Amino acid sequence: MRISKKNDGPALMPGRRENQLFRKPDQAILKRWAYPLRMCHLVAEAMAARIERSKKLFRWKFFRGDFHSHTQHSDGIGTIAETAEMVKIAKLDFQFVTDHWGITQAPECRKHGLWVGQEPGTQLHHLGILGLRRAYAPQMDFLADCAELQRLGATWFVPHPTGWWPTRIYPKEAWKILEKLPSPFLMEVCNGASNVINAFDFTDASARILWDGLLRKGRKVHALGNTDAHAPHSIGIVWNGVFASRCAERDVLAAIRAGRSFLSDGPLLQTTLGRAGMGMDASAADRQNGLRITAVDSEGLRSIRVIADGRLLMEFDARNRPFWERRVALPRRVRAYVRVEATASDARRAYSNPIYLR
Ligand SMILES: [Zn+2]
Ligand SMILES: [Zn+2]
Structure with missing residues (x-):
């Protein structure tokens, strides 16, 4: 295919020459x-x-x-x-x-x-x-x-x-x-x-x-x-x-x-298991109370994931809501730790610190 090297008309709108940054190299660098x-x-x-x-x-x-x-x-x-x-x-x-x-x-x-x-x-x-x-x-x-x-x-x-x-x-x-x-x-x-x-x-x-x-x-x-x-x-x-x-x-x-x-x-995140907060050891009594999760993002939350013993234990669709809170039961088989991740609608995320179970 032959490509014509000639323009069919002017290459620049009238009066725009002075706006082109490459014509002012000092300003361009700054x-x-x-x-x-x-x-x-x-x-x-x-x-x-x-x-x-x-x-x-x-x-x-x-x-x-x-x-x-x-x-x-x-x-x-x-x-x-x-x-x-x-x-x-x-x-x-x-x-x-x-x-x-x-x-x-x-x-x-x-x-x-x-x-x-x-x-x-x-x-x-x-x-x-x-x-x-x-x-x-x-x-x-x-x-x-x-x-x-x-x-x-x-x-x-x-x-x-x-x-x-x-x-x-x-x-x-x-x-x-x-x-x-x-x-x-x-x-x-x-x-x-x-x-x-x-x-x-x-x-x-x-x-x-x-x-x-x-x-x-x-x-x-x-x-x-x-x-x-x-x-x-x-x-x-x-x-x-x-x-x-x-x-x-x-x-x-x-x-x-x-x-x-x-x-x-992005998101804000809080997790407790009974009286045990992030970084703490939970007792058997704490486990009875279930895991309480609060996640917030004013731009909207996409999902909340609960990770326990290296596995994804639960995942919730947060439906783009800015506030998500729930109490969930922790299965007996979970032995070492539980932690939570919140993902915002634009994929920004928060990780809670773990609550330790032994
Ligand atoms: Zn460094
Ligand atoms: Zn380093």
Whole structure:
């Protein structure tokens, strides 16, 4: 087929020449780098508004925040001030800046109301460390390092336990060693590294499989969902709803160590079994009362899933309702744990922390 190289008429509407950005290269450079951050601001604002609307339907007080992010004090591209600006736009209640190799970010973080942690690497896993006032140099022996952090009274967690999207997949050895950690411990079941807008990816799917595997073996593993943001753009794409009495670092850390939180990139979620809440041990009497589930998302909920002993126990169609609440009986055959997932109509999701049954 012959294609004519000649236009049949003008290539541009009259008077539009001056609007074409490529004719103003200086402006184009400024705009094309500011534009993605501007879009991320709009997305974070929209999510904050959605959560504010959801909170009106949710009876429990919680604080929303992220335990893992980076700045130029290690390999992140953002400054502390840019991180703080995004935290404000996303209306997060708290943000930890956990740079690799130390805590030189601490003075500036304090000025901006951000909390400080660190993330050194050991031979098999990185280590998320919170509430320690000095740089921790690992012995490069993962189990010994975890024991030492425990001894120092730090709150520590296993970040991206199966690797991080899209470049790093950990060997099965890295899965296996987690079985040797003292119970309970904290582990990221969602890590947003390299993601913008949406945190969940295939490494999070495998972290969820790892989590259920450990729980089924009777380990207590409290889950976290953190951005691991290396750019201010992704601050706020996943967060934890922490049931603490006040938004002070000590109280928030005590709450996550007790498993009193859910992770989410949209919905709000609460689960109790009798008097046992998330992260707690349920007694035989608690089981008699059944599992009470409350899920909220002002954008509408698609489904509620109950997972027990590594299997999908029940699934409910939430029919796009913003509020879903039910009490369900827990079958006698469930032995180790029960947890709940809520999925919103736009596929955003929340995972409750488990209630342990032994
Ligand atoms: Zn890491
Ligand atoms: Zn990190």
